[in-house]
Amino acid sequence: MISPDRRRKAVQQVLETLPVSERRACRVIGQPRSTQRYVKRQAQDEELLRQRIMALASQYGRYGYRRVTALLRNEGWIVNHKRVQRIWRQEGLKIPQKQPKRGRLWLNDGSIVRLRPEFPKHVWSYDFMQDRTHNGVPFRILNVIDEYTRECLAVRVARRLTHRDVLEVLTELFCERGVPVHIRSDNGSEFTAKRVRTWLARLSVKPVFIEPGSPWENGYIESFNGKMRDELLAGEIFYSLKEAQVLIEMWRRHYNHSRPHSALGYRPPVPEAFFPQSPILQSMKVS
Numbered sequence: 348m349i350s351p352d353r354r355r356k357a358v359q360q361v362l363e364t365l366p367v368s369e370r371r372a373c374r375v376i377g378q379p380r381s382t383q384r385y386v387k388r389q390a391q392d393e394e395l396l397r398q399r400i401m402a403l404a405s406q407y408g409r410y411g412y413r414r415v416t417a418l419l420r421n422e423g424w425i426v427n428h429k430r431v432q433r434i435w436r437q438e439g440l441k442i443p444q445k446q447p448k449r450g451r452l453w454l455n456d457g458s459i460v461r462l463r464p465e466f467p468k469h470v471w472s473y474d475f476m477q478d479r480t481h482n483g484v485p486f487r488i489l490n491v492i493d494e495y496t497r498e499c500l501a502v503r504v505a506r507r508l509t510h511r512d513v514l515e516v517l518t519e520l521f522c523e524r525g526v527p528v529h530i531r532s533d534n535g536s537e538f539t540a541k542r543v544r545t546w547l548a549r550l551s552v553k554p555v556f557i558e559p560g561s562p563w564e565n566g567y568i569e570s571f572n573g574k575m576r577d578e579l580l581a582g583e584i585f586y587s588l589k590e591a592q593v594l595i596e597m598w599r600r601h602y603n604h605s606r607p608h609s610a611l612g613y614r615p616p617v618p619e620a621f622f623p624q625s626p627i628l629q630s631m632k633v634s
Contacts, residue, residue: 417607
């Protein structure tokens with residue numbers, strides 16, 4: 348009986364069962380009399396908040412109450428995580444199972460493998476994922492992220508991806524975003540290809556290759572891949588490659604602009620700006 352409500356019910360049960368006073372029952376159970384006589388006041392928006400929490404929990408089945416709290420605040424709700432947690436427990440919602448802990452990404456040996464991003468476009472990383480459409484045919488996914496901002500810069504989905512696709516994606520990003528200082532990857536043939544390394548050297552981009560068999564050294568992109576797998580790929584049936592391309596791109600935009608990121612203070616990597624309409628525009632719209 349750690350909550351005041353449970354102790355209140357226990358005191359009430361003792362008063363109904365035994366011929367004792369409220370003072371004695373509260374003293375034995377450890378309930379202050381002021382708390383016992385306190386009448387709870389429920390907020391007027393309690394039911395609306397409960398419905399919205401249930402809707403968000405249904406829509407984002409792998410989010411916990413803290414991330415749901417961030418989503419509610421982004422929508423304009425004035426609510427703290429304790430209130431959301433109380434409703435979360437009352438509805439029997441379960442927090443997703445935490446990922447197993449891994450070793451530290453950076454050591455004190457000064458190794459370039461454990462290079463830490465210090466500003467935007469300092470360190471990018473990219474990696475491949477694989478999934479299957481409903482007919483069992485596999486397809487590949489190329490993800491590119493900025494390790495400092497956590498933004499997913501690009502996603503390429505195709506049945507087959509080679510080093511030419513890597514060059515094409517990077518070319519588009521370099522023209523649009525600029526050239527990073529480093530780009531981190533594993534030792535896959537698409538990343539270690541001679542054409543890719545020569546092209547990066549011409550642009551003064553320093554490739555950073557992790558040690559073979561050590562995916563934790565590329566922890567940022569591995570974490571992103573895990574989120575995509577957990578929140579999208581593991582729960583969707585793709586009936587065609589086009590459907591996979593559309594849904595994955597939609598998830599990428601949601602990840603960048605709406606999904607709260609715990610490492611960023613539960614803010615999305617690239618939050619969309621909100622510009623309220625001026626009274627003049629509103630009057631013109633009404634007229």
